[in-house]
Amino acid sequence: MAVEAAMQRERAAQAPAGEAGNAVIEVDDLSLTFETADGPVYALSEVNLTVEAGDFVSFIGPSGCGKTTLLRVIADLERQTAGRISVNGVTPEAARLARAYGYVFQAPALYPWRTVERNVMLPLEIMGLSSSERKERAARYLDLVNLKGFEKKFPWQLSGGMQQRVSIARALSFEPDLLLMDEPFGALDEITRDHLNEQLLRLWERTGKTVVFVTHSIPEAVFLSSKIVVMSPRPGRIIDVIDCQLPRDRTLDIRESQDFAGIAHRVREGLRAGHSYDD
Amino acid sequence: MTTEALASPQIPTRGLLSRAFAGRSGPLAVVCLVLLVLWYLGAVWLNAPVLIDGYERRDVDWTFSQLAGDAMAMERPILPAPHQVAAELDKSVLGTKITSKRSLVYHAWVTLSSTLLGFVMGTVLGVVLAVGIVHVKTLDRSLLPWVIASQTIPILAIAPMIIVVLGNIGFTGLVPKALISMYLCFFPVTIGMVKGLRAPDPLQMDLMRTYSASTGQVFRKLRWPTSLPFLFASLKVAIAISLVGAIVGELPTGAQAGIGARLLVGSYYGQTVQIWAALIVAAVLAGLLVAAMGGLERLAARRMGARP
Numbered sequence: 001m002a003v004e005a006a007m008q009r010e011r012a013a014q015a016p017a018g019e020a021g022n023a024v025i026e027v028d029d030l031s032l033t034f035e036t037a038d039g040p041v042y043a044l045s046e047v048n049l050t051v052e053a054g055d056f057v058s059f060i061g062p063s064g065c066g067k068t069t070l071l072r073v074i075a076d077l078e079r080q081t082a083g084r085i086s087v088n089g090v091t092p093e094a095a096r097l098a099r100a101y102g103y104v105f106q107a108p109a110l111y112p113w114r115t116v117e118r119n120v121m122l123p124l125e126i127m128g129l130s131s132s133e134r135k136e137r138a139a140r141y142l143d144l145v146n147l148k149g150f151e152k153k154f155p156w157q158l159s160g161g162m163q164q165r166v167s168i169a170r171a172l173s174f175e176p177d178l179l180l181m182d183e184p185f186g187a188l189d190e191i192t193r194d195h196l197n198e199q200l201l202r203l204w205e206r207t208g209k210t211v212v213f214v215t216h217s218i219p220e221a222v223f224l225s226s227k228i229v230v231m232s233p234r235p236g237r238i239i240d241v242i243d244c245q246l247p248r249d250r251t252l253d254i255r256e257s258q259d260f261a262g263i264a265h266r267v268r269e270g271l272r273a274g275h276s277y278d279d
Numbered sequence: 280m281t282t283e284a285l286a287s288p289q290i291p292t293r294g295l296l297s298r299a300f301a302g303r304s305g306p307l308a309v310v311c312l313v314l315l316v317l318w319y320l321g322a323v324w325l326n327a328p329v330l331i332d333g334y335e336r337r338d339v340d341w342t343f344s345q346l347a348g349d350a351m352a353m354e355r356p357i358l359p360a361p362h363q364v365a366a367e368l369d370k371s372v373l374g375t376k377i378t379s380k381r382s383l384v385y386h387a388w389v390t391l392s393s394t395l396l397g398f399v400m401g402t403v404l405g406v407v408l409a410v411g412i413v414h415v416k417t418l419d420r421s422l423l424p425w426v427i428a429s430q431t432i433p434i435l436a437i438a439p440m441i442i443v444v445l446g447n448i449g450f451t452g453l454v455p456k457a458l459i460s461m462y463l464c465f466f467p468v469t470i471g472m473v474k475g476l477r478a479p480d481p482l483q484m485d486l487m488r489t490y491s492a493s494t495g496q497v498f499r500k501l502r503w504p505t506s507l508p509f510l511f512a513s514l515k516v517a518i519a520i521s522l523v524g525a526i527v528g529e530l531p532t533g534a535q536a537g538i539g540a541r542l543l544v545g546s547y548y549g550q551t552v553q554i555w556a557a558l559i560v561a562a563v564l565a566g567l568l569v570a571a572m573g574g575l576e577r578l579a580a581r582r583m584g585a586r587p
Binding site: 075076077096097099101102103105106107109111112113114115122123125126127154156 | 482483487496584
């Protein structure tokens with residue numbers, strides 16, 4: 001049992017993620033049903049999806065369409081009730097044990113008793129990095145999210161946008177190839193959100209990480225993604241997968257372009273189709 | 280304060296009195312003063328029947344001022360006046376060598392040592408139980424009901440008997456009293472810590488899961504820090520009842536030492552002034568202990584970056 005887990009861990013760690021055309025996440029006829037007191041809730045129904053290495057994939061859909069649940073299944077925070085899923089070629093559990101992904105939650109989920117710096121160091125402490133390495137990484141990733149100089153502050157001394165940037169630095173600090181983001185900018189004002197979107201895009205462009213991003217904002221999805229997965233609720237399912245081949249070095253100005261409007265229109269159509277199903 | 284002062288509270292040159300009343304010391308002083316006056320009135324009222332009885336037996340005329348004066352100077356009053364207690368405190372705290380058996384400092388130290396020993400043992404027991412209850416499902420279901428049931432035993436009532444029994448099997452001195460304290464104070468610690476260790480929100484727990492953190496790491500880096508405010512709230516209750524436990528534990532020790540012994544001797548010989556002096560010392564001790572816990576709490580909060 002332990003040997004098997006160790007082997008899986010090794011495989012998961014070795015799985016190359018930087019090359020194009022390599023499936024990082026493969027979801028096959030996946031369903032998830034929550035048993036509640038009021039009867040079963042069909043959170044996900046026969047979902048099929050492939051995420052390639054280096055993709056920026058957005059899940060978009062109204063509340064309750066299962067986009068967060070799908071992300072949580074990928075992260076092994078929930079288990080599917082039917083179907084198969086592999087992350088880096090192994091089960092989500094093995095991928096989690098191999099620390100294959102960084103997860104950014106809807107809320108910053110910082111530990112209030114730790115300084116900004118020590119919040120970023122948290123995963124590094126757990127993963128057993130040396131203290132000099134921890135210090136160096138915290139400095140590097142706080143710099144990356146433009147929070148140099150805030151190392152010794154406590155979370156309550158920071159604005160909501162800064163807190164969420166700390167949580168992104170924390171997810172990046174242990175350098176996972178896969179980044180799972182669950183509406184990370186949902187609670188922020190639009191100006192901060194635009195700014196962070198642009199920063200995230202630069203980060204993706206520079207590091208070539210695979211990103212899976214949950215949102216319910218159409219402009220955000222179109223602006224960030226290389227692939228948009230449109231989902232609809234009750235039961236949660238995928239109704240459209242839209243390739244979004246805007247140039248990688250796009251800036252916020254691209255939102256005025258014809259291409260952008262075209263893709264946004266297709267996403268909106270897809271969302272509307274999903275809804276009419278519902279009435 | 281004049282209406283003018285009320286209308287313009289920004290005036291920087293405020294008197295000592297108005298500053299005191301802006302904080303807590305002013306209102307506190309007023310409450311103390313009122314209690315003192317009530318105490319004096321109570322002393323006269325409670326001691327009056329005995330005195331009047333005496334006057335009538337000796338067939339003397341008496342006036343109220345004479346009655347009031349006598350009521351506050353009795354050797355064994357029903358309720359001694361505050362200044363009598365103060366004089367006794369002065370004599371037995373400041374006026375006696377602290378190693379003497381007549382010194383209240385000596386007795387307070389005896390009580391304090393078993394209070395602290397019992398408090399430490401109770402806290403350790405309480406935390407260990409809570410950690411077990413939070414981490415082991417079987418313990419959660421089997422232990423918690425017993426923890427609660429343990430407190431339905433009127434330990435204060437049977438404490439003297441426990442001391443006697445333990446004394447007979449060779450446990451004397453500090454340990455039996457500390458055991459009573461421990462029995463009383465592990466309970467709030469367990470209850471508080473079970474709640475505290477379960478206080479991390481689901482997101483913070485999920486985060487640990489995404490890191491594949493071990494149970495020990497989740498405990499050290501998340502559960503323990505989250506539970507500290509709960510722990511300190513429990514410790515304040517625990518240290519106060521630990522003192523009560525120690526005093527009750529001293530009642531049957533053959534009146535050797537401790538505040539409890541002092542209370543018992545006082546009641547044997549009708550020395551109400553002595554009893555009250557011991558009570559005051561116990562109250563001051565309890566106040567200091569709780570305040571010390573509050574100080575520790577603030578210290579911990581500051582280190583953990585709490586909002587000032």
